[in-house]
Amino acid sequence: MSFKTKDERKKSKSIEKKLKNKDNKMFDLEKINNLEDLKLAKNQFSNSKELLTLMQELKQADKEKKREIGKKIQDLKNKAEDFFEEARKKITNLEIEKQLQNEFIDFAIPVQRNDFIHPVNLVAMRFREWLLMNGYIELDYSEIENDKYNFENLNIPSSHPAREMQDSLYLNENELLRTHNTGISARALEKFANNEFSQFAIGKVYRNDEEDKTHTHQFTQLDLVSVGNVSFASLIYTIKEMLSYVFEQDIQIRLRPSYFPFTEPSVEIDIFFKNKW
Numbered sequence: 163m164s165f166k167t168k169d170e171r172k173k174s175k176s177i178e179k180k181l182k183n184k185d186n187k188m189f190d191l192e193k194i195n196n197l198e199d200l201k202l203a204k205n206q207f208s209n210s211k212e213l214l215t216l217m218q219e220l221k222q223a224d225k226e227k228k229r230e231i232g233k234k235i236q237d238l239k240n241k242a243e244d245f246f247e248e249a250r251k252k253i254t255n256l257e258i259e260k261q262l263q264n265e266f267i268d269f270a271i272p273v274q275r276n277d278f279i280h281p282v283n284l285v286a287m288r289f290r291e292w293l294l295m296n297g298y299i300e301l302d303y304s305e306i307e308n309d310k311y312n313f314e315n316l317n318i319p320s321s322h323p324a325r326e327m328q329d330s331l332y333l334n335e336n337e338l339l340r341t342h343n344t345g346i347s348a349r350a351l352e353k354f355a356n357n358e359f360s361q362f363a364i365g366k367v368y369r370n371d372e373e374d375k376t377h378t379h380q381f382t383q384l385d386l387v388s389v390g391n392v393s394f395a396s397l398i399y400t401i402k403e404m405l406s407y408v409f410e411q412d413i414q415i416r417l418r419p420s421y422f423p424f425t426e427p428s429v430e431i432d433i434f435f436k437n438k439w
Contacts, residue, residue, distance in 0.1 A: 197253055204246045208239075282382050286364050288408040289384055296400075298360045298386065303346045305366060309336050311345035316424035329370040331379075339368035343385035344424060350387060358390030394427075401431055 194200045220231050279287070290300065309320075318325055332338040346363035354361075364384045371377040388396065398417065405413040414434035422428040432439045 194249060194253070196257070197250065200246065200249055200253060204242075207242055207246075285408060286382055286384075289362075289364060289404065292404050292407040293362045293386065296360075298362045301346050301350055301361055301363050302365060303349060303363075305340055305368070306333060306337055307340035307345045309338070311348050312338060312340055312342075315348040316344055318423050322423065331368050331370050341369055342367050343383050347385050347387040351389070354389070360386070360388040360390075362386035405433065 194203055216231075216235060220228060220235065223231055294300065312330075313319070313322075313325060330338045330341050343363040343365060347361065350359070350361045362384065363386075365382065366380055367383045368380050369377070371379055373379065386400075388400075398415075402413060402415050405415065416432045416434070416439060417429040418432060420428050420430040
């Protein structure tokens with residue numbers, strides 16, 4: 163059985179009182195408004211004279227109280243650390259919210275783009291511009307065409323050898339991916355029968371060809387028709403002026419007789435480039 167002196171009992175009560183006051187004072191940290199304040203308060207708490215004094219006085223406490231006071235001091239420190247961590251998270255979230263409120267992204271501001279128009283699309287755009295400026299109307303139709311407009315109405319019946327010139331991609335017995343845009347012109351001739359008109363179609367066409375430097379399974383084709391007071395000279399003028407507009411320079415052309423089952427007469431066009439045809 164142990165007995166405490168009057169001084170020991172007085173010191174023990176003093177320590178317990180200080181612990182209680184210290185514990186209550188911790189909640190003043192709610193007034194901390196930023197991370198710098200929190201960091202300073204954390205350092206002040208860990209190195210405070212009061213806490214260090216308590217630790218020193220703990221050494222002088224009676225044996226019966228040392229374990230109890232030591233546990234209270236450790237609980238206090240743990241509670242302080244938990245509070246500091248919670249306060250840090252709250253302050254961090256508040257700063258993030260403040261930053262988000264201050265940041266404003268105007269999606270209407272134009273952004274400089276690094277992309278560009280594909281050369282094929284650029285050439286198609288230039289052809290389209292010239293034709294529309296010169297009175298042509300543009301027509302289009304599905305890339306899935308039927309046999310009638312892709313072949314039959316263009317003087318290419320099933321027995322015609324010209325069908326072998328276009329190895330086609332059939333979807334079923336009567337439908338295929340269009341091998342040219344002339345089927346659209348055939349539809350225009352039906353639609354505007356007995357009327358003068360100028361029409362063009364530009365778009366993707368498909369062939370069952372092996373890929374090489376001059377062949378591909380899909381390419382872009384321009385097809386146009388003029389009905390009215392036109393002649394072969396009109397065709398030459400149209401081709402030359404249109405190509406000169408597309409390439410933005412004066413273009414020299416020449417015509418070579420050729421065979422196409424749906425036009426008579428038929429020619430192909432050569433362009434003079436780098437001193438050769």
